[in-house]
Amino acid sequence: MPALIEVKLTELSQLFNSMDPAPFHERDLDRDAEEFIVSWAQEHPSYDDLHLVIHLARAPADVTQTPESVKSSVQHYFDYRAVMLWREFRQLMKEGRVTLVIGLVFMIACEFAALMLFKGDMPLKIVS
DSSP, X not given: OOEEEEEEESSGGGTBOTTOOSOGGGOOBOHHHHHHHHHHHHHSOTTSOEEEEXXXXXXXXXXXXXXXXXXXXXXXXXXXXXXXXXXXXXXXXXXXXXXXXXXXXXXXXXXHHHXXXXXXXXXXXXXX
């Protein structure tokens, strides 16, 4: 059974960022709307299919804002966000690998320096 995320709005413009100059189908979601949708999506198991249901108090004034175009816009936005988050994750992992290599090289250098300083002697002699 698909998991439902229900959003109740007065008008459809509340769903999208009003400051975004992009065409309707490429507009970013409003930050609050995105946060609401994502927080509810995180409540459901990752294997559940998610369905977004938008309840409007008023019909959209713009005839181009059909249910299909809204669905396409929301999917486009979350597809774009997924790609951007994946890129950020890959960059973070790359930085992590570089940091790991630097740390390992430093540790090996310190161990080598310690060996050279003591030339095989034990730093502490055990007296019996």
